[in-house]
Amino acid sequence: MKKSTGSIFDGGSRPEGRGAGTGPRKRSIWLATLGAILAAATMVQPAAADNTQQTKMTTCNADAKSKGLSGDDRKAFMKTCLSASPAADSKPLNSQQQKMKDCNADAKTKGLSGADRKKFMSDCLKGSAAPK
Numbered sequence: 001m002k003k004s005t006g007s008i009f010d011g012g013s014r015p016e017g018r019g020a021g022t023g024p025r026k027r028s029i030w031l032a033t034l035g036a037i038l039a040a041a042t043m044v045q046p047a048a049a050d051n052t053q054q055t056k057m058t059t060c061n062a063d064a065k066s067k068g069l070s071g072d073d074r075k076a077f078m079k080t081c082l083s084a085s086p087a088a089d090s091k092p093l094n095s096q097q098q099k100m101k102d103c104n105a106d107a108k109t110k111g112l113s114g115a116d117r118k119k120f121m122s123d124c125l126k127g128s129a130a131p132k
Contacts, residue, residue, distance in 0.1 A: 056081075057082065059092060060077075061078075063094070064077050099125060100125065106120075106124065
């Protein structure tokens with residue numbers, strides 16, 4: 001009679017110490033999984049990092065566009081804007097946020113409410129009524 005070699009095809013049993021879930025194959029799978037998780041974590045981290053220079057460039061471009069600057073005036077504005085350090089306590093407002101803040105303050109000082117306030121804010125934000 002032939003002795004079993006432990007193959008799945010001959011119906012024999014597995015050799016001792018090579019049971020399910022042990023050995024080099026299990027360890028390799030575990031290490032590969034761990035490596036994949038670590039690789040994924042390091043790829044996500046740079047994407048989540050706040051790029052202040054890129055944010056500053058976006059904000060300065062929006063401000064220059066809203067002011068209608070071009071040529072040397074735009075270059076000078078961008079140089080000044082990009083070299084300025086942002087306030088340490090909060091993010092700088094973009095042009096639309098600043099416009100909203102100014103229009104709200106103006107509407108409040110004028111004591112507007114309801115439909116009058118809504119019309120004023122609409123005109124102010126469109127640029128029809130400049131905040132004072």
